[in-house]
Amino acid sequence: MSTAAVAAASGYSAQQVRDLEALGVLPAAKRARNGYRRFSAAHLRALRAYRDLAHAVGPVDARHAMREIRLRPPRQGTALICGFHARLNDEREQALAARLALESIRAEAATDAAPGEADSMTITELSQALGVKASTLRFWEKSGLVAPDRVTTRAGTARRYPLTAIREARITAALRASGYRIPDVQKAVTAIRDLHDVSHSLAALDTRLEAISQRALALLRAGTQLAEIITSAPAPGLSRRFSARAASAR
Template sequence: MTDRSYLRTHDLAQAVKISVQQVRNYEASGLIPQAARSPSGYRLYTQRHLAALQTVKSMIHGYGWPRTSAIMQALHRGDLSAALTTINERHAELASKRLQIEQTLSALRTLTDPSTPLHSASYPERFRIGEAARQVGVRVSALHFWEQQGLLHPLRDQSSHYRLYDELQMHRLRVVVLLREAGYTFDIIQPVLDELSAGRPEKAIVAVEKKREELTRTSWTCINGLALFQHYVSEFGPLYGFGPDDHT
């Protein structure tokens, strides 16, 4: 696609509702292609630059600033593979979080099912602290800190004095991880855990379901951003060395 008309920096800024300086910063950072210059030194932006800006603005909401920067910089240096790798990493992260949420909801709903014994087979083992941390994907130091805050109450092995996490503590731990990731403070998490301890997990279920809704919105935002990315690559890929068969 070749454009015969050029856009001013102000035109780009107004089109995507950012400042003129941000347009220049995006160009300097490689998020949009380098613009040609007129004999008098003015930047000569085209529809390609506008499409790149629209793609960046859309992707930031789902992929975040660091990943969006890495994706677009890789694309503009001709490395579509690296760009797709970064995209895939984000999708894998979202899939992992969704799985954790579904597992937590399943565990919490088990507590509300009167036909299921409280000590179900969900966690038949007692995990030491290192394994418990690995199960939920956090550091051991986090479990120590949450215990100090009164959020966790691991058992102690009578002979070795090792901390042990049974079924109930693993339920609590998963809820703590999810609520901390969602930005909840300890003074909010503690009442939710108290509801769990009292056999009333409804409040915890509502909080985790809210987290699932937020994740769904994030996933949808990623899809919208990816649609613009796909269109951008399809339209302008040949300029970066990608043929029609390279991204289909």
């Protein structure tokens, strides 16, 4: 196929096809006697795989993966793609944990145990409001779940919990009461911190979960194409000899 033909079949422009070849996303095309590129079905397969892979994991990681799976042994290429699935699953679990945290804090806010609307609280006030020990709050701080301010007093320094820290403590308390382990709570708090517009947190998380679902589907669509690329890649020894010849030619 000519550059124009493979571009029409893949949905990319002719210049994009040439750029992706230069970036190593595509294997080098053969050249006709007149110097024009000649592409094959393998190039079209790679373009289709790259489109979905870029949607799933981003263009930078997708370009790296398309280059690597042609150079690595099949088991390593497979592991690379499996890592993308695992990463997407981690993102999904974090978003789900954050959503549960927000639902929990909404329910907890309606109870008598919810802290008041003060601008800040001492560690004693917050521990009493949440029904946990002060040592528990210090442990949560050490685990990165709550970040109190430090204020200077006559006796030295003391913890002061602003509204953000109170909110994180409430989320942590709600999730721990629901049986979540510290690593799971850390995921939830991290996700909550990434949501800058708290008033629309649940909607933002639902949007994020839908986006993750669409990316996961794109990764699944790419799977068949990537499997063919991985299994048809040259043996590692051949790849190394080819790389060595190319280096000596330069």
